[in-house]
Amino acid sequence: MPNAPKTPPEQLAALDRRELLRLLTLGGIVSAAALTSCAENTTPPAAAPSAPPLPPAPRPTARPDFLFLQLSDTHFGYEGPNNPEAAHTLKDAVAAINASPLEPDFVVFTGDLTHTTDDGSERRRRMREFSRIVADLKVKTRYFLPGEHDAMPDQGAAFREAFGETHGSFEHGGIHFVRLDNVSAGPSVGEAQLDWLAHDLAPLPAEMPVVVLAHRPLFDLFPSWDWATADGARVVELLTRFSDATVFYGHIHQEHHRTTANVRHHAARSLVFPLPAPGSVPKKAPLVWQPESTDHGLGYRSVRETGGEPAISDLVFNPVPARAT
Numbered sequence: 001m002p003n004a005p006k007t008p009p010e011q012l013a014a015l016d017r018r019e020l021l022r023l024l025t026l027g028g029i030v031s032a033a034a035l036t037s038c039a040e041n042t043t044p045p046a047a048a049p050s051a052p053p054l055p056p057a058p059r060p061t062a063r064p065d066f067l068f069l070q071l072s073d074t075h076f077g078y079e080g081p082n083n084p085e086a087a088h089t090l091k092d093a094v095a096a097i098n099a100s101p102l103e104p105d106f107v108v109f110t111g112d113l114t115h116t117t118d119d120g121s122e123r124r125r126r127m128r129e130f131s132r133i134v135a136d137l138k139v140k141t142r143y144f145l146p147g148e149h150d151a152m153p154d155q156g157a158a159f160r161e162a163f164g165e166t167h168g169s170f171e172h173g174g175i176h177f178v179r180l181d182n183v184s185a186g187p188s189v190g191e192a193q194l195d196w197l198a199h200d201l202a203p204l205p206a207e208m209p210v211v212v213l214a215h216r217p218l219f220d221l222f223p224s225w226d227w228a229t230a231d232g233a234r235v236v237e238l239l240t241r242f243s244d245a246t247v248f249y250g251h252i253h254q255e256h257h258r259t260t261a262n263v264r265h266h267a268a269r270s271l272v273f274p275l276p277a278p279g280s281v282p283k284k285a286p287l288v289w290q291p292e293s294t295d296h297g298l299g300y301r302s303v304r305e306t307g308g309e310p311a312i313s314d315l316v317f318n319p320v321p322a323r324a325t
Contacts, residue, residue, distance in 0.1 A: 067302060070108050071268075071271060076126055076129065111149075112270075124161065150183070175209045181215075209244040217251065255269055269301075274287045
């Protein structure tokens, strides 16, 4: 898909609503929603298999207009030549969002908030600093998912301390959202979470739109590069009964779109460095930083719901020049 044009924060701030909507149609496709409740459901499924089924939820009504942002793979704490601006990229992204006329209902970070480290105290320090930076977002409702860089070294312990449970669900504007953890137990969702998900989705009518937020892809995009979820097909199977099901994920550091059965999957760019297209090179590695690039392959995503067909836009991010130290 074509890249959206470079749009610095000061230009975004000057856009009127009509021009902004025109800009947001240039980059992509997608789906989304508005909050009727911010409370998340993380209740485990009932143990007794003979428990009576839950009553069906009310049929969805017309959905209100709303907008949310997806940011992914910020890798706070990364240092290296593949992004010499990494020390302030997250701060610049927060500033760009705050300076824009966008008024998102919420922001979701789909994993790899921090860069991996085997030092548990350093991992916690990075998560605290990440939290401090994103607290400056003008958007007060924020959701966080772990990535393998955040959760695999300690099965999500530090993430839970900083951000709470690694999975959950909430409803916003007549859409059911699920935060899925497919990293803490390795590249899988796991039986306990699959049981929880089946219980969570069971009361919903087939006409209700469902959006799943995950870190890894739920289909086999390129398993030898760890671009898959071992039991992702079981998640997709649970989604197939819904007439409108969408998955937003990160992990692969590039825009990518796929449909499996009737479920749409959309990957987001990273805010630290891009990765090559699946299988395009013998070994997966971050792409070399190109100083002359206008966007360095970085970006984030906006999703607008207008009560009809949702609109997804992948916005490019242009880091500021290196700062004097």
